[in-house]
Amino acid sequence: MSKKNIALDRLTTIQNHISNQPQPTGPIDLSRERENASFSVKHMNWLFWGNKEFAEALQDAYLIIQRDPDLYFPGGHPFDLTIPEQREFTMKQIFRYRQLRKSLKNPLLLKALALAMCMYSESFNMKIYVHDDLFLQSFQLFGTAEQYDAYIDDILNWKIIGCFAMTELGHGSFLRGLETTATYDRETDEFIIHSPTLTATKVWIGMAGQTATHTIAICQTIIDGKKCGTNWFIVQLRDKKTGKLMPGVTAGDLGAKYGRNGLDNGWIQFSHIRIPRTNMMMKWAKVTKEGKYIPSINPAISYSTLIGERLSVLGTAISTCGQMLTIACRYGCVRRQGANDEQIMEYQSHHVRLMPCVASTYVIGIVNRMIINKWEGIMKLTQTNQEEFVSYLPDMHAISSGLKATLTWWGCEVLERVRRSMGGYAYSSYNNIGGAIGDWGVVTTGGGDNFVLIQQTARYLLGSLKQVSQGKKITGTVEFLNDIQQILSFTKSTLSDERQLLNLDYTLEIYTWLLTGEEERWNDNQVYLIKLGELYSYRFTLSEYIIGIKGYSTISQFKELVPILNKLGNLWAIHLIHDSLGLFLEEGYFNGEQAKMIKKCYLKLCKEIRKECIPLVDSWGFPDFILKAPLGKYDGDVYPAFLNTIKAAPDCIGVPSYWEKYIKNLTNPK
Structure with missing residues (x-):
């Protein structure tokens, strides 16, 4: 602990002794948590948003929103608006946003403003997405050059x-x-x-x-x-x-x-x-x-516009889960209870619930950027090489279907863990947890329970396995299946030391083995088909993440971040293995001692990541006005903020309109 924090602790103790009111410890707690960082929060923020230039443009975009009376919520809390009021305010934001797009000339700032507004308002996000992505992309993918030229000006300028x-x-x-x-x-x-x-x-x-x-x-x-x-x-x-x-x-x-x-x-x-x-x-x-x-030339083209829509779930997961985890982690480090008045984040049951979620957000963030870049490159082929474009569709359709299904399921799990970690406060709309769960629920309705999507992924994987069994070489996200015989030759795990689990390539091999085992069982049971698609999708995220962080080791300003990124990847990988231990044990790949080693390593990593959870969520850079949750305030002074918020609620204090008609006739009958 620094001399500065020791002095602050002593001052707080003295104040508590001479005052009848206990002083808030939240700001001190979060300040101490921030000193635990083993990495540069600023550099991590640059990495998380792609690069320094875009991360800085995002900060400028936040300022534009806060200073603009038509973009920024004018007072009170948005959860107090009626549905018609929410509709009008969202449309006012879009109208103003369209005006700003004409006046701002910096392409990077325009991109950052779009992202910042989408994080600020989920309703704005979806209205913009439906028009600027789904509608526009339909003309890019399915329209002739004449149709595109006839409509593009009206679409880009919202004339339609x-x-x-x-x-x-x-x-x-x-x-x-x-x-x-x-x-x-x-x-x-x-x-x-x-x-x-x-x-x-x-x-x-x-x-x-x-x-x-x-x-x-x-x-x-x-x-x-x-x-x-x-x-x-x-x-x-x-x-x-x-x-x-x-x-x-x-x-x-x-x-x-x-x-x-x-x-x-x-x-x-x-x-x-x-x-x-x-x-x-x-x-x-x-x-x-x-x-x-x-x-x-290929019926799958009809589905091609859905690929971008399904991949968009990754970006939504980063924004929604990232914001909610920021709130939950800050609250968990401020809230104290128990015989020793400990931070609730210190309790194993608490941080084991949240730390895999933090790790997954980093994994998804890096993978999202990689796969979106790939899809945008493929999309350009519609104008230059249509046959090559079509050749990519089966693989991209399979992985986009799998990612949408698995990440919406995982997103629901993250938000439920956050809700439970917040206790009764999660039921206040003003802390944004319920709103996020509702927004995420609307995101997932498109695929029902996503079983159809994940089965499409599983069928693609089974078809690829069949091709390999016939001696054919396959490419794309299933290329690893070319080595299936070698993978399956290891019927027992070689795990003997915890250090092996901290090697991402090793844990990827473990997960790959589970994915490729028992092909006949997958064919006979729909439940296993769903699990197969889920395993494949998670294996993809893990393998892409490994490629991504290896790339960062060659960039000077990001080299120092590789150790913590490795640790986050390790936790996510071991979480996936830990979550499937039943299958590993059922197949005899792990024995009891190996399973215990995995559980021990899992708990240990959760505790290590917990020490840096505040710097890790701070690195995402969500401002307080984006979070909209008094219990997630950056400065940690959460209780006055929450009380002031509820005191400002409509009709918080006073005699209700129904007093005379109903209550008075009970308490003071004639």
Whole structure:
């Protein structure tokens, strides 16, 4: 402990003796925690956000938001707004954000402002994402050059506002089962868009409830009574001037949700709407004026726009889980209780619950940047080499499906651990935990319970195993299966020393063995198929993380961070192994002593990471106004902040409006 902190402790002790009111220890506790860092928090912040320049631009973006009365919440707490008020405030933020984009010329600052606003407001995040990513990306992926040129200016400048109509009341991501139809009328050279059944209603469509003027709708293409496959169509929903629904369109809002109530998720029904044939997106599949259907070179292209959508979950996980873990870790180091008035973070049951979550956020953060860069590179091939683009789709579809499923499940687990760690305070909306759980719940609804997604991943893996068994070489994220015979030749673990577990390449080999074992069992049981897809997805994150941190060892300003990054990776890897110990023991790969060694190492690493948990969450750099939680304040003076927040709540003090009508008639009957 530094001389400065010793002096502060003595001063606090004296103050407590001479005052009737105990002095807050939170600021001192967090100051002491920050001295435990074995690394530069500033450099870690640069690494976490990609580089120094972007991390600094992000700080500038935070200042822009706080200083702008149309972006920044004006007073009180956003959780006190009604749903209509949240909708209006979110749209005001978007309007102001669009103005700023025209005035700010620095591309890096523009990118940072977009990210900062998405972290500040999940509703803003999704409204921007639906238009700027899903809607725009549909034109990039499926539109011809002529269609792209015709719409791109209106899209980029929000002269039209778009949404993405895929999910139906009775159908999710199984595109072949969708019921909305696009029937070609050869006489008028038009498609007729129709919702023939109740279950064909498009539902959970972001911005369809009140905002969107246009949609990209996926429909069953019908020519001469024959289904030709699913394709994407441009359909206008609302008049751009009046906001009224177009003839033949019935659409409404979904109402209250667990979270993101500033976002108007909606439903759409089409009743024999006629659109020009040229409103079919025809980069890949085409319909001629004569009614001839020319299919795409690969049916998987229909799913390609979903790859980016599924990968976006990684970024959302970093923001949502990172913010909530910052709140929980700071609170855990400020809150004291027990016979010795200890920080609750000191209790093993507390830090073992949270530290793997902190480690996973670092792993996902680094992997996210790597895989997004890869996907953006693949996307460029749609303009230069379409055959090569198509060759990447099966692998990217499999890993994006697996990552969305596993990381939404893991995100739910992280938020539940945070909720429990916060005790009763988690039930106050003002600490943002419930709001984050609600927002994350809205994120995960697209795939139901994600079983369909993870089974797609598992089938891809099984197909790859079959190719290897036939003597074929495979590439991509399943390339490791080329060595399956060598992997399976080790029927027992060689683990004999705890130091082996601190080698990421060694733990990756352990996890790879579990993934490739017992192929016949995977084929016979759907439950194991789900587990197979989960193991594959986690193996991918671990293998990519290893590649990522090895790259940082060659960058001068990040070299010092490699030891703590290794330790975080070790904890995540051992968490994965620890979580699957039952399977390892069932297969006889580990014996009882080895399992005990893994558990001991797991607890030890959790305790070591706990010592640096505050510097680690500080490195993410979420300002207090982004966190929106008095119990997560950077300075640690949390209790006055929480009390002041609840005192500012509407109608906190005073006689309720129903006193005279009900309470008075009980307490003072006539």
